[in-house]
Amino acid sequence: MRPLVLGSAGSQPTPKAGCGCRLCALARREGGRAVRTGPSLYLPEADLLIDTPEEANQQLTGHDLAPRRVAWTHAHPDHAAGLRVVQFLAQASGRPVEGWLPRPLYPVLAERYPLDHLVDAGYLELHLVPPGRPFELGGIRVTPLAHAFEEPVFAYLFETDRVRGLYAPDHLRSLPLPEGPLDWAVVQMPIPPLDALPFELPPEHEAWRTFYTFDEALEVWRGRARRLVFTHVYESVRMTPEELDAVAARAGEWVRFAHDGMEVAPEPARDEAARLEAFRAEQARIEAAYADDPKRMRAELRRLWQRFKPRS
Numbered sequence: 589m590r591p592l593v594l595g596s597a598g599s600q601p602t603p604k605a606g607c608g609c610r611l612c613a614l615a616r617r618e619g620g621r622a623v624r625t626g627p628s629l630y631l632p633e634a635d636l637l638i639d640t641p642e643e644a645n646q647q648l649t650g651h652d653l654a655p656r657r658v659a660w661t662h663a664h665p666d667h668a669a670g671l672r673v674v675q676f677l678a679q680a681s682g683r684p685v686e687g688w689l690p691r692p693l694y695p696v697l698a699e700r701y702p703l704d705h706l707v708d709a710g711y712l713e714l715h716l717v718p719p720g721r722p723f724e725l726g727g728i729r730v731t732p733l734a735h736a737f738e739e740p741v742f743a744y745l746f747e748t749d750r751v752r753g754l755y756a757p758d759h760l761r762s763l764p765l766p767e768g769p770l771d772w773a774v775v776q777m778p779i780p781p782l783d784a785l786p787f788e789l790p791p792e793h794e795a796w797r798t799f800y801t802f803d804e805a806l807e808v809w810r811g812r813a814r815r816l817v818f819t820h821v822y823e824s825v826r827m828t829p830e831e832l833d834a835v836a837a838r839a840g841e842w843v844r845f846a847h848d849g850m851e852v853a854p855e856p857a858r859d860e861a862a863r864l865e866a867f868r869a870e871q872a873r874i875e876a877a878y879a880d881d882p883k884r885m886r887a888e889l890r891r892l893w894q895r896f897k898p899r900s
């Protein structure tokens with residue numbers, strides 16, 4: 589799988605209209621990686637666009653893409669406000685775009701955006717799917733994972749027999765994390781280490797409750813994801829791409845911050861020692877998690893082995 593991060597911004601783009609901060613000034617002056625549009629991902633193997641931020645049309649035209657399928661994570665404007673791009677895609681192809689939507693998200697999305705209009709006009713063919721259950725697109729099993737959040741938010745797990753990936757761009761703290769190992773995970777960025785942040789973040793700030801810290805994020809994903817890409821990069825964090833690169837480098841090669849147009853590199857060759865280490869880490873996690881439920885533990889261990897056993 590070769591997912592493409594079309595947009596890497598957090599809830600607001602960089603540069604932002606009227607903003608004179610150093611980051612927006614840099615983005616206006618130099619462009620390049622400092623410019624970030626709303627968060628979205630394209631998965632070529634499934635011909636699937638995840639989320640339609642305000643800049644969805646620009647993102648697709650910039651990469652000369654015309655996906656046949658769209659799915660949404662949630663109804664916040666940075667993920668959904670550009671959904672009229674569906675109309676353009678349908679007009680261009682002469683057939684409706686397939687919209688894949690976890691059922692609980694439908695009423696919220698339809699209340700805030702002209703979703704039903706797109707359906708009535710024949711631009712969108714909705715497939716409402718149950719959360720937590722995989723459906724198949726172009727040979728890829730896609731599972732919407734429900735966050736424990738006050739309104740419907742979903743992450744997406746992508747699986748083939750050989751590769752597994754996760755896109756969880758926002759509200760990450762409320763996602764019950766899927767079991768590893770994942771070949772790639774593109775997830776909401778954590779709070780950068782305090783010594784790298786260009787401002788003070790007081791201990792009472794609510795960010796501490798809603799985000800992982802950098803160290804927590806590494807702890808969560810180490811052994812669970814071979815390649816970790818932090819997206820939803822907040823303009824308000826005011827850090828340049830180079831400053832973020834330096835933060836990622838503290839963790840090592842497997843961690844990166846996203847930029848618009850980033851192709852998530854193909855999985856590094858499966859080094860046997862690393863595979864074994866990941867297997868043992870996952871085994872230990874399962875044994876701890878189901879210590880009081882031996883039956884479930886055995887089932888989880890069997891599933892783990894199915895994923896890890898050598899393939900001919």
Ligand SMILES: [Zn+2]
Pocket residue numbers: 598599627664666667757758820
């Ligand atoms: Zn967002």
Ligand SMILES: [Zn+2]
Pocket residue numbers: 603604607608609610611612613823
């Ligand atoms: Zn700014």
